[in-house]
Each structure stands twice: as C-alpha cells, then as structure tokens.
Amino acid sequence: MRILLFTGKGGVGKSTVAAATAALAAAEGLRTLVLSTDAAHSLGDAFGAVVGPEPTEVARNLYVEQVDAQLRFEQSWADIQRYLLSVLDVAGMDPVAAEELTVIPGAEEVLALLELRLRARSGEWDVIVIDCAPTAETLRLLALPEALGWYMTRIFPMQRRLVKLLGPMLTKASGGVPMPGDTVFDAMQRLHDELLEVRDLLTGPDASVRIVLTPETVVVAEARRSWTMLSLYGYRVDGVVANRIFPSEGADDWRAGWVAAQQQVLSDVEASFAGLPVWRSVYRPREPVGVQALEALACEVFVDLADTDPFAPAAGEGPFTVTRTSTGAIAHLALPGATKEQVDLARNGDDLVVTVGSYRRLLTLPAGLARLRVSGARVEGGELQVRFEEAS
Structure with a gap:
C-alpha cells in the first residue's frame, strides 16, 4: 500500500x-x-x-x-x-x-x-x-x-x-x-x-x-x-x-x-x-x-x-541511518539545506536533542548507539553526522 x-x-x-x-x-x-x-x-x-x-x-x-x-x-x-x-x-x-x-x-x-x-x-x-x-x-x-x-x-x-x-x-x-x-x-x-x-x-x-x-x-x-x-x-x-x-x-x-x-x-x-x-x-x-x-x-x-x-515507493533509505565503523558508529540525519550555524546538538541520556531553527526533535537512540559516547559531530552536504565510540 x-x-x-x-x-x-x-x-x-x-x-x-x-x-x-x-x-x-x-x-x-x-x-x-x-x-x-x-x-x-x-x-x-x-x-x-x-x-x-x-x-x-x-x-x-x-x-x-x-x-x-x-x-x-x-x-x-x-x-x-x-x-x-x-x-x-x-x-x-x-x-x-x-x-x-x-x-x-x-x-x-x-x-x-x-x-x-x-x-x-x-x-x-x-x-x-x-x-x-x-x-x-x-x-x-x-x-x-x-x-x-x-x-x-x-x-x-x-x-x-x-x-x-x-x-x-x-x-x-x-x-x-x-x-x-x-x-x-x-x-x-x-x-x-x-x-x-x-x-x-x-x-x-x-x-x-x-x-x-x-x-x-x-x-x-x-x-x-x-x-x-x-x-x-x-x-x-x-x-x-x-x-x-x-x-x-x-x-x-x-x-x-x-x-x-x-x-x-x-x-x-x-x-x-x-x-x-x-x-x-x-x-x-x-x-x-x-x-x-x-x-x-x-x-x-x-x-x-x-x-x-x-x-x-520512494527510493533509498529514510532520513535517519546508521553506519558502523571500526571504533563505533556514525548516525546520519538528513537535513537538506541546513547549515552548521542553524543546527544545535545535545545528548540527554538515551536521546539526541537536535534543534534546527525553532524546531526540536528528541531522537531516541537505538540500543546499539545508546551505550556509546558521542565523540564528535558535523553538518556536511545537508546531513548531520554524529560519531559514536566505545567509552574509554
């Protein structure tokens, strides 16, 4: 359907x-x-x-x-x-x-x-x-x-x-x-x-x-x-x-x-x-x-x-995807047209708090990401990329 x-x-x-x-x-x-x-x-x-x-x-x-x-x-x-x-x-x-x-x-x-x-x-x-x-x-x-x-x-x-x-x-x-x-x-x-x-x-x-x-x-x-x-x-x-x-x-x-x-x-x-x-x-x-x-x-x-x-059906995956790396994972959230100045990111427990302009989303992390720590983030090519790594 x-x-x-x-x-x-x-x-x-x-x-x-x-x-x-x-x-x-x-x-x-x-x-x-x-x-x-x-x-x-x-x-x-x-x-x-x-x-x-x-x-x-x-x-x-x-x-x-x-x-x-x-x-x-x-x-x-x-x-x-x-x-x-x-x-x-x-x-x-x-x-x-x-x-x-x-x-x-x-x-x-x-x-x-x-x-x-x-x-x-x-x-x-x-x-x-x-x-x-x-x-x-x-x-x-x-x-x-x-x-x-x-x-x-x-x-x-x-x-x-x-x-x-x-x-x-x-x-x-x-x-x-x-x-x-x-x-x-x-x-x-x-x-x-x-x-x-x-x-x-x-x-x-x-x-x-x-x-x-x-x-x-x-x-x-x-x-x-x-x-x-x-x-x-x-x-x-x-x-x-x-x-x-x-x-x-x-x-x-x-x-x-x-x-x-x-x-x-x-x-x-x-x-x-x-x-x-x-x-x-x-x-x-x-x-x-x-x-x-x-x-x-x-x-x-x-x-x-x-x-x-x-x-x-729409081609490709949805706006939120995860790719695995040798040290953890990268979460990708498509934000077409957004610049790094418009995007704010915070973590609250198992949630990522993503703010773009006046809109905010509490993104509940999958279990595989929730146990990892956020090691960095960037906005590139209309996409928010958040790097996760094992806690040291």
Whole structure:
C-alpha cells in the first residue's frame, strides 16, 4: 500500500494537486482513497461531489472521505475530556467555557491521522492520498506522535504509579481536585499507541511527502525549510510539484514579465531540491473541478518526467541511518539545506536533542548507539553526522 502526503504553504493549490494525483491513481486501476487532515475540507469541492464521513465513491476505484472529527473525538478523547471537565468543575469554571478548553488544539488533524490508521489497517486500498494542512500545522502534527512518545515512556509510568499509590492523599491535598483514574490513563495509553502506529506508517518505506509550491520566492523559501524540517522528524520527501506556472506561448508584455520572473524562480527550485523530481503544472484558464479535469491535470503534471512512476515507493533509505565503523558508529540525519550555524546538538541520556531553527526533535537512540559516547559531530552536504565510540 502506498501513502502519499501533500503539503505546502496555504493557497498554493495543494488540495487540487492531491485530488488530481488520486484521480490518476484510480485511472491506472489502483484502488484509491483520498482524505484530508486540513480542517478546511475542500476535497469535496475539488471533485464537485458531496462527500461524507465514510469513503464516498466518486469514480471507479476512487473514494473520498472527509473525517467526522466529532465522532472520532468521542471515540479517542471522551474519557480524557470527562476527567478534565471534572477538574474544571471543581475549580468553578463555567461548563461551556470548560468544554471549549478541553478540546485540544489541532484535534481535527490529529483525529484524521487516527482515521488514516484505520483505513490503512483495513487492507482495502492500494493508494491513500492525504491532503495535509498548510506547512506549519503539518509539521506540528507530524512531530506529535514522537513528542507524545517521549512523555509516555519517561513521565507517564511514574505519574500513573504515583496516582495509584497516593490518589486519595493527593486529592485531599489539592483541595478536592480529582485524580485521574484508570480509564483516563488507559485512554491516554491507547491514544499514544495509535499515534505511534500512525508514525510508523508515515515514516515507513511505503510513505512519502510531496511539497506543493508556486514559483514565488517567499513560497520556495518556505518549501526549502519544510524539506529540512520534515527530514528532521524522519519523513521522506520524494518530490516537489511546482504549480500555477504561466505558459510562455502568446504572452503579452505584462504576462511575459511574470513568465521571466517565474523561470528565474524555477531555476532556484531545481537547484534547491537537487536529487528530487520537480513536477510542473501549468496555470490553467479555469479551475480544474471534477474527476476528469483532475485526471487531465495529473497526466500533464507527470508527463514531463515520464521515467518517474508517481506511485512507486520512494527510493533509498529514510532520513535517519546508521553506519558502523571500526571504533563505533556514525548516525546520519538528513537535513537538506541546513547549515552548521542553524543546527544545535545535545545528548540527554538515551536521546539526541537536535534543534534546527525553532524546531526540536528528541531522537531516541537505538540500543546499539545508546551505550556509546558521542565523540564528535558535523553538518556536511545537508546531513548531520554524529560519531559514536566505545567509552574509554
């Protein structure tokens, strides 16, 4: 099963490109599902169809789903929310305000990931296409499973034991604020396990991210950062779609200026994403709506790189690899576009703390590396290399 995620700066046509790719996959005979983690839910508009909370068939082999966030919320968060509401009730908060506060930010996107897990486990699909939220929200979302995992493995067990042993005493000491019971802890554990399964799916060899951009300097700069940060968190990027390119034929003076400016930016795109296919989509006189128009768009996008199968698994290993040396090992973390001035590295127990700009990843080391000491590190050729050696 192939999983393709599409992300990009808001307004670049990401949803249209995702829908077009799904339409092409279905036309090639692949049973395809396309769903959205973007709260805007514009997939139904792209296909010109009414789409429900279950996979809706819009063409042969092609199904579209807009996740029912409320239903998934009740299934995955209800036990935790009830506990939080009881705490806020003791604090005297208005019930309506309390209910608003107990809805986690980005809940719809998180629940869409859990929906992906269910659909992937069903075995019904050859291709699942995910229309992600704009770049910043997507990065926060994809970082969530690992960040929650750090809490669950290091803090959560101790917290659960403490509450089990000292629950009544803690409740009394806190002025009657109830302590979480087993149902709350079980719900948190279940949510963590499900999100961890999603992460394994999305960082596995059959999943990859495609960045959609328009040939504008600001947009391309954000796309470059996205490639760096997605690699930081362990996600493969296997291509870039340059969308809304002005055709050069028959251009008047005004449009000729845009064509020249875009060509200059596109040269920068080719250089910035060296090693990745860059698919191009020409600006159309009208918006592509409906399965046929979307399929036609995808055919034109991929025709320029006819030797590249748009549904083949991403080539090569993931962003994080380890090579052995005579004295230990070297951990390699791809950080395309990053410079040594942007990267900060620290070790905390069995974790490497890697910071790039405003993003940080706690990278839990494999057992074979955790017992070794860090002897040096460098950033070279868009890659962080950390040397490990036996403790002397």
